[in-house]
Amino acid sequence: xxxxxxxxxxxxxxxxxxxxxxxxxxxxxxxxxxxxxxxxxxxxxxxxxxxxxxxxxxxxxxxxxxxxxxxxxxxxxxxxxxxxxxxxxxxxxxxxxxxxxxxxxxxxxxxxxxxxxxxxxxxxxxxxxxxxxxxxxxxxxxxxxxxxxxxxxxxxxxxxxxxxxxxxxxxxxxxxxxxxxxxxxxxxxxxxxxxxxxxxxxxxxxxxxxxxxxxxxxxxxxxxxxxxxxxxxxxxxxxxxxxxxxxxxxxxxxxxx
Amino acid sequence: xxxxxxxxxxxxxxxxxxxxxxxxxxxxxxxxxxxxxxxxxxxxxxxxxxxxxxxxxxxxxxxxxxxxxxxxxxxxxxxxxxxxxxxxxxxxxxxxxxxxxxxxxxxxxxxxxxxxxxxxxxxxxxxxxxxxxxxxxxxxxxxxxxxxxxxxxxxxxxxxxxxxxxxxxxxxxxxxxxxxxxxxxxxxxxxxxxxxxxxxxxxxxxxxxxxxxxxxxxxxxxxxxxxxxxxxxxxxxxxxxxxxxxxxxxxxxxxxxxxxxxxxxxxxxxxxxxxxxxxxxxx
Numbered sequence: 304x305x306x307x308x309x310x311x312x313x314x315x316x317x318x319x320x321x322x323x324x325x326x327x328x329x330x331x332x333x334x335x336x337x338x339x340x341x342x343x344x345x346x347x348x349x350x351x352x353x354x355x356x357x358x359x360x361x362x363x364x365x366x367x368x369x370x371x372x373x374x375x376x377x378x379x380x381x382x383x384x385x386x387x388x389x390x391x392x393x394x395x396x397x398x399x400x401x402x403x404x405x406x407x408x409x410x411x412x413x414x415x416x417x418x419x420x421x422x423x424x425x426x427x428x429x430x431x432x433x434x435x436x437x438x439x440x441x442x443x444x445x446x447x448x449x450x451x452x453x454x455x456x457x458x459x460x461x462x463x464x465x466x467x468x469x470x471x472x473x474x475x476x477x478x479x480x481x482x483x484x485x486x487x488x489x490x491x492x493x494x495x496x497x498x499x500x501x502x503x504x505x506x507x508x509x510x511x512x513x514x515x516x517x518x519x520x521x522x523x524x525x526x527x528x529x530x531x532x533x534x535x536x537x538x539x540x541x542x543x544x545x546x547x548x549x550x551x552x553x554x555x556x557x558x559x560x
Numbered sequence: 561x562x563x564x565x566x567x568x569x570x571x572x573x574x575x576x577x578x579x580x581x582x583x584x585x586x587x588x589x590x591x592x593x594x595x596x597x598x599x600x601x602x603x604x605x606x607x608x609x610x611x612x613x614x615x616x617x618x619x620x621x622x623x624x625x626x627x628x629x630x631x632x633x634x635x636x637x638x639x640x641x642x643x644x645x646x647x648x649x650x651x652x653x654x655x656x657x658x659x660x661x662x663x664x665x666x667x668x669x670x671x672x673x674x675x676x677x678x679x680x681x682x683x684x685x686x687x688x689x690x691x692x693x694x695x696x697x698x699x700x701x702x703x704x705x706x707x708x709x710x711x712x713x714x715x716x717x718x719x720x721x722x723x724x725x726x727x728x729x730x731x732x733x734x735x736x737x738x739x740x741x742x743x744x745x746x747x748x749x750x751x752x753x754x755x756x757x758x759x760x761x762x763x764x765x766x767x768x769x770x771x772x773x774x775x776x777x778x779x780x781x782x783x784x785x786x787x788x789x790x791x792x793x794x795x796x797x798x799x800x801x802x803x804x805x806x807x808x809x810x811x812x813x814x815x816x817x818x819x820x821x822x823x824x825x826x827x828x829x830x831x832x833x834x835x836x837x838x839x840x841x842x843x
Contacts, residue, residue, distance in 0.1 A: 427778035454778045458767040465767050466775050468760075469785075472753030476813065486746050490737035497708035497735055498700050498747035502780030505750060531812030532760075 310334040311361025313447075314385075316353070316377060318342055320513070320551065321366035321394060324422040328451040345373040349380050357384035362392070362447055364416075369397040369519040375406045382407040390440030392416050395431065396467050396516070397523035400460045404433035411437040414444040417464040418453070419512050428453040431460035462527040463520055470508060471520045475536055477505035481556070482538035488556045506556040510549030514542050561586050561628075562728070565641035565666075567658060569593075569600035569631075572675050573647035575703030578604050581625040582617060582704075583732040588630045588637055597631045604629060607704065639665050643728065645697055647675040655679060656687045663688035671721055673697040677748055678803045681714035681741040691716035697725050698745060699734075709734040714741045743807030748800055752814055755797060758785035759817035769837045786837040790830035794823050794837075 313329045315322045319340040326338035337356040339349075345367075349357065357363065363385050367374045374393075381391060392414050393403040400415025407413060410433055417429040428448050432438040441457070448455050458464050463471070477491050486494070492504020509517050518540060524533035542548070542555065549555030562585045566577050569591035577589045581604070591597045608625055611617035617625075630637070638644060644662055648654060655674060662672050672694045674684055685691030696712025709729040713722050722738055729736035739745045744752070758772050767775075773784025789797050801816040808814050823829075823836065830836030 425778065427775045429775065454774070456767070456771050456775050458771065459765055461764065461766045465761050465772055466779065469754060469757045469772075469776065470779075472757045472813075473750065476750045476753050479813075480742075480746065480750060483742065484740055485742050485749075486737055486739045490739075491746055491750060493735060494708055494710065494737045494739075494746040495750055498706065498710070499751050500782050502782075532815065534813070 312337070312356065312359050314353070314356045314360040314363045314381075315339070315366060316341065316349075316364070316381065317366030317394065318368055320420055321368070321418075321422065322364075324420075325364060325366065325451075328422075329447075332451050341367070341373075341377075343373065345376050349384060354384055357381060358386065360385060360389055362390055362443070364392045364394070365403075366394040368394055368516050369523070371398055371402075374398065374403075378403055378406045382409060385412075388412065390414060390443050392440075392444055394418075395460075396463065397519050399433075399462050400431045401433040401435065404436050410435050412440050414440050415460060415464075416444070416448070417467055419467055419470065419516075421511055424452040426453055427466060428455050429458050429464040429466065430455060431458050431464060433460060463524050467520050468524060470505075470512070471517050471524070472533070473505045474509040474512070474517050475521055475533070475539065478509070478536035478539045481506070482536050509539075510555035510557055510559065513548050513551055514539055514555055515548050518543055562643065563588070563641045565590065565638035565644040567591075567635075567638070567644060567646040567662070568648035569596040570647065570649070571701060572699060572703060573645075574600040574603050575701070576645055576647060576675065576699050577629065578607050578704050579699075579732050579734070581629055582608075582611070582621070585732075586628045586630075588632050588641060590632050590635060590638060592633065594633055597633060601629070601631050635661060636665055638662065639667065641666060641670055643671045643673060643725075645673045645675055650676060650678055652679050652683060655684055659684050659694070660687050663690060669693075671695065671724060673725060675699055678744065678800065678807075681712045682716065685714045685716050692718035693721050695721050695725055696739070696741065696745070697729070700747070707733075707735045708747070709736045710739045710745045710747065711736045712739050712741050712745055717741075744800070744804040749804060752801060752804055755785050755789060755820075756801065756814070756817060759819050762786075763817055763819050789820075790836035790838055790840075792830065793832055794820060794829050798824050 310333045313334045313336045315326050316339045322338050322340050326336050329336040339353045391412050395415030404410035404413040415431045445455050488506045495501040495504050518535050521533045521535040547554045550559040564580045564585045564587050566573050566589045577587050580587050608622045612619050612622040681696045685694035695717045698710040700706035711725045726736045769786035776784040798820050805814040828835045831840050834841045
């Protein structure tokens with residue numbers, strides 16, 4: 304592919320569920336891409352190879368969905384290693400972009416983005432700039448995400464942005480209905496697909512996103528709004544404690560083979 | 561052949577009558593208003609002709625369906641029905657009054673079902689001497705097209721009654737789901753956040769209605785929440801939200817949004833008024 308124009312180097316660091324799919328999409332578009340996966344445990348320093356990648360990266364993505372402390376550590380390390388003008392996209396599902404930018408020396412380079420698994424071609428991605436950012440990086444972030452096939456929309460910065468709020472609220476309500484014995488999980492999903500033309504049932508959706516992430520998003524929203532509207536169904540917490548997180552652990556509301 | 565009595569010849573009643581007729585049932589369609597009966601009869605005739613013209617229904621079948629339909633302005637004619645499906649408007653006192661009368665008229669083995677989307681089945685059963693034979697049979701609009709039927713089990717509804725209605729829905733080509741009698745049943749409850757969360761987003765200035773709709777459509781939904789509210793009617797959607805909110809004793813998850821009330825106050829009801837979240841004038 305010698306005729307392909309030069310594409311900037313991309314560095315992706317964070318949870319495998321996001322990092323691997325995003326890495327594959329950037330590679331397919333011809334970007335030299337480095338991926339470092341880490342889950343709950345964050346290394347105290349970036350490995351030398353990743354450090355080197357960071358110094359020459361044209362775009363960096365941090366994709367730890369939660370919790371905030373490791374995310375803050377990781378953002379700090381990336382901010383210190385990246386060239387000051389390199390845009391830093393941070394996965395903002397449980398924190399706002401403003402919060403992330405407050406952890407850096409260069410708030411102007413931070414762009415928050417929200418996307419939920421499954422990450423597929425044409426999936427919607429939301430972008431938001433921090434309240435005290437200058438949006439310099441937004442245009443570049445948008446161009447990159449559109450080039451790898453996402454449908455990009457810009458929203459105002461708020462915890463959970465738009466779609467994670469709508470989806471998690473739907474999943475939560477369906478989980479309350481299961482907990483209260485209103486109907487069987489399959490029947491609830493069937494009802495929503497046939498009665499109101501949803502493309503998937505909310506409980507199936509919860510299994511695909513991961514119920515641990517759903518609870519983390521709901522808790523972040525409840526923490527931000529403190530109005531009871533995002534109180535997670537106790538059944539969701541019980542399922543997380545039991546390791547029934549959905550597709551990624553083989554069982555959630557459904558069995559996944 | 562099952563004898564089905566349908567009470568109320570409005571949009572839902574006539575739709576359910578058409579479903580029953582085209583699946584072999586004998587139907588007595590009752591309404592207090594002769595005009596409603598006449599228009600329902602004409603509507604069912606149109607559907608039968610359209611189905612026959614499209615080859616969805618053999619001409620002989622359509623003819624037999626026609627012969628099985630009886631329009632009646634006398635409730636007493638429902639005495640021999642095996643199943644009654646009530647589809648009058650959503651008013652508990654009106655429905656309870658009707659259930660009392662039906663209980664007196666219908667034979668003791670008949671099932672009395674309600675197509676209510678928001679009222680308590682338990683409260684309807686309680687005014688009869690046969691609460692075990694009272695259940696919900698909630699069809700979706702348009703009934704001839706939508707496959708879902710929520711079969712609602714009231715506090716006193718028997719297993720036998722639930723099974724009979726599940727079987728009936730299957731014989732009529734529907735997909736039944738069994739639901740415990742709780743506010744909004746499944747669909748009208750679980751769909752609340754789809755609208756309410758979208759309204760909160762707009763209210764907080766996170767995104768505007770077209771942006772939310774584009775995002776939601778990108779997930780595979782046929783319509784975004786604002787387009788769908790415009791289609792359903794903002795007044796109808798608000799009424800459901802308010803009813804579920806009250807029925808759950810003001811649970812914060814279901815709190816309706818002031819923006820929607822304001823739109824209704826302005827007469828922006830959606831497509832039917834020419835303007836809602838979007839403008840439909842000149843379309």
